[in-house]
Amino acid sequence: MMKYRIFYLALFSSLLLLGCKNKQEKTNYIAPAATIYSAADSAAILSLASDYISCMNNRDYDGMVDMLYYFKDNRIHPYEGVQRDSLIRGLQQIPIYGAKLFSVRLHSNVHNEIGILVQLVADGDLDSEIGVSKFYLNPVLVNDEWHLTLLDTTADGYSEL
Numbered sequence: 001m002m003k004y005r006i007f008y009l010a011l012f013s014s015l016l017l018l019g020c021k022n023k024q025e026k027t028n029y030i031a032p033a034a035t036i037y038s039a040a041d042s043a044a045i046l047s048l049a050s051d052y053i054s055c056m057n058n059r060d061y062d063g064m065v066d067m068l069y070y071f072k073d074n075r076i077h078p079y080e081g082v083q084r085d086s087l088i089r090g091l092q093q094i095p096i097y098g099a100k101l102f103s104v105r106l107h108s109n110v111h112n113e114i115g116i117l118v119q120l121v122a123d124g125d126l127d128s129e130i131g132v133s134k135f136y137l138n139p140v141l142v143n144d145e146w147h148l149t150l151l152d153t154t155a156d157g158y159s160e161l
Contacts, residue, residue: 037106044146045139049101049114052137052148056099056118061088069140069147071110076142076149094118100126102134109141113151 048067055063065087069076079087096118103115114137117126124131136151 041141041146045104045106045112045114048139048146048148049104049116049137052114053099053101053116056096056116059096061091064091067148068137069149071138071140071142071147071149074142076140076147095120097122097124097131098126099135106139110138112139113137114139114148 052064052067054060055067065079065084068087069078071077078084098119100117101114102117103113105113105115107113116135116137117129117132118135119126119132121131126132138149138151139146140149141147
């Protein structure tokens with residue numbers, strides 16, 4: 001009886017080790033390659049985020065929209081005319097009592113995430129995330145310059161990660 005226990009224990013252990021080894025190899029092959037950004041890229045992205053958050057905190061809707069672009073046909077386009085006016089009216093409907101940066105995730109030159117916490121109620125609290133919502137921007141790199149776009153799953157260059 002003891003032989004069977006040792007045999008099954010050895011079999012189980014070897015299967016467990018082989019299973020772990022296979023999973024590790026699989027992970028190494030499917031992990032995406034990381035894009036490496038310079039310190040200047042990081043500084044530019046953080047500066048854009050900081051400027052946008054300042055506009056939010058000051059309820060400067062024109063400033064917020066002036067900083068936003070949309071990405072189409074591998075080019076960056078400003079919001080103009082009816083699109084711009086509509087975006088300003090939409091943003092004015094959001095009660096903004098404060099905003100702060102909570103995350104930055106860089107994936108590629110056209111698909112990234114800047115996460116901003118927005119306080120939506122007067123007695124809310126950004127630090128404890130009471131009465132807040134999350135707002136996402138997408139910095140894109142076009143012609144060696146970073147621009148802010150709204151994070152849009154239908155935009156050119158977007159892909160699920």
